[in-house]
Amino acid sequence: MTALFPRVFETERLRFERIHPETLDARELYPYVREDSGIADATRFMTWDPHQHPKETMEYVQYTGEANDAAASGNYAVYPKRGEDGAGEFAGNAGLGADWERRSAELGIWLRKPFWGRGYSGERADAFVELAFDRLGLEVVTVTVVDDNDRSIRAIGKYVERWGGQHDGYFRHLRPHGDDPASLHRYTITRADYDAADVNVDLSIVDD
């Protein structure tokens, strides 16, 4: 049976495997997201904190799997392919959250520091933009980012421009973020932008 979100897919340099208890062992993931793993460099701007113990990681994998079963989101472990430095190593997490009622897809990613600066975020974004419009039939792809996350803002600006999308504004207290509200830049790529854009996407579905 074909799931809404593919189980495994690849881009030019990356392989994406669904985060789900059936396919990902939390014990494998834990060393990369634990307190002393250095992940705090990435989580500074994220909606989660480094994990205190493996049970937290197990719950994360379960929760993510359930959201995937409910067709609410697709979250993927990212692995560089052969030929890349650190090939086969867990590099981070990339996801697409579907808000079906709003016909919107929200993109998200975090990468471990050794994998920064390689343009992986843009390569991943192109693949998810294609999935959102072409496979999921959604109307808008969105991404939000906090104001002081300069690296992400640069990466996002680049791929949003490539797709003819736009920065829609800076929205104060748009979402809860832990105990505090977060003010966020929001960018969108609409279906019209997507149709008009001429971007060559390298995406192959390995396991539907």
Next chain:
Amino acid sequence: MALFPAAFETERLRYERLDAAMDALELYEHTGTDEFERVSEHISKHRHHHPKDALDYLEESAEQWREGDRANYAMFPKEGESGAGAFAGVASLISLWDRRTARLGVWLLEAYHGRGYAGERADALISLAFDRLDLELVAAGHTDGNDASKRAIEKYVDRYGGRYEGVLRNWVVLDDDPRDLHRYTISRDEYADAAVDVDLHVEETLD
């Protein structure tokens, strides 16, 4: 003291907790009409198809009031106004506590359009949001094409030194159709700096 005052007054309007001020049949007289269909065209509220819809709305309103999540007020023009004492519409303050934000909403029957009631109501709710509820931000929005709301919002947001933030694409779902929302906000600092003189008298209980 309850989070929301049971009633309050501004220069030309009196506001009473909606579910205490109206019963379902009274409300339905205003929300079951073609006029209401026009009035609610751009907002996430539907024409009531029968009095039970109005009753459900009032019960939801009472529940949200108890939870401290939303205050809906019936608005009545005061003496000296044309239509004094008649029901004119609903003013809402939606408290998004986890975002420390008050979202404002309003609808007015057509006879009360063009009098600046929306702005007068905004002043009062903005003051309640910051001074009484200790929130940090007031937000308002309108969908594409709702020019009357756009003008009203721009006017009071400007008065408080707030800002137009941009468009939230596919944000509000009206009749299964996601619509773009233009969002405006006023922060606590902007509110304090603006020092707008607000005419507001609060009543803790309704007699």
